[in-house]
């Protein structure tokens with residue numbers, strides 16, 4: 001786990017013990033199958049942090065509504081994402097997993113936050129500009145307000161640590177600005193949240209150029225059938241300057257080689273094999289498929305079990321939302337008081 005983006009925070013378990021009630025929060029959209037970018041960039045930190053802090057994780061269906069408009073699809077993906085997170089290691093005995101819309105207090109806090117957020121901050125958000133280009137037919141208001149809801153998500157629970165991938169840096173910065181604006185106007189109320197990154201804050205996609213992302217179609221999906229994972233890895237763009245098998249490669253720019261870092265303990269050897277042309281791209285890809293399948297085998301098994309028992313998953317989500325009620329209610333009462341709403 002690397003240092004948070006902003007000023008350093010407590011990073012050893014001993015420090016954590018000395019500082020009670022440090023909360024961690026993150027959200028993930030139920031917008032499709034989770035990929036290894038999600039896991040390496042964020043989910044593995046969700047799992048690590050649940051042992052060290054009071055951790056809360058949301059499947060952010062309100063956010064997903066800005067792009068997914070099919071009710072059945074959203075319902076299905078929400079349950080699939082919950083099963084995926086549990087399969088990858090979230091433990092309901094150690095953390096709270098819930099569906100964002102099941103704790104609707106967040107929408108009230110979001111509204112209150114819109115009144116301290118200048119529109120110009122939202123209009124300059126990079127993800128808003130991207131979405132405007134990606135879905136020009138559907139530039140809904142939710143896309144603009146998206147980061148305000150994200151800020152509300154985090155601080156409704158007064159969380160200060162937020163495990164995310166680097167693509168969320170601008171959103172996190174905005175969350176901090178919104179919190180600062182609120183605290184300045186109404187008095188110190190919320191901690192300023194900080195991002196926590198993994199060793200792989202940006203995982204590149206199979207095209208080797210852009211970040212791995214569902215919307216780009218360049219993903220390696222964790223729970224896809226083995227043949228599909230094989231196809232996705234085989235399609236990866238490697239070192240474009242390595243034309244012949246006998247050409248020495250540049251492992252530092254080869255995404256396949258870079259991914260080996262996370263799926264075995266012989267990265268140095270793989271690196272050297274590519275550098276000296278002892279191994280070719282095809283060999284390195286075959287090995288990566290095997291390693292990914294081996295690494296995720298227990299999670300894939302657990303995912304299949306959970307998907308066969310939807311009540312188990314739904315119960316975890318219901319209990320999660322219920323457990324959060326007192327915190328959410330207390331924050332709303334405090335904020336209403338401070339803002340003159342009673």
Ligand code: AMP
Nearest residue numbers: 029037038041042164165201202203212
């Ligand atoms: P999303 O699927 O966009 O809701 O992302 C869920 C989490 O995964 C967020 O914390 C993202 O920052 C993280 N994430 C998504 N794609 C990547 C990637 N290619 N590399 C690293 N982290 C990622």
Ligand code: TRP
Nearest residue numbers: 025026027028029060150153162
């Ligand atoms: N915007 C995040 C993403 O696209 C999802 C998200 C919503 C989130 N609310 C959050 C992440 C709160 C961290 C904290 O991945």
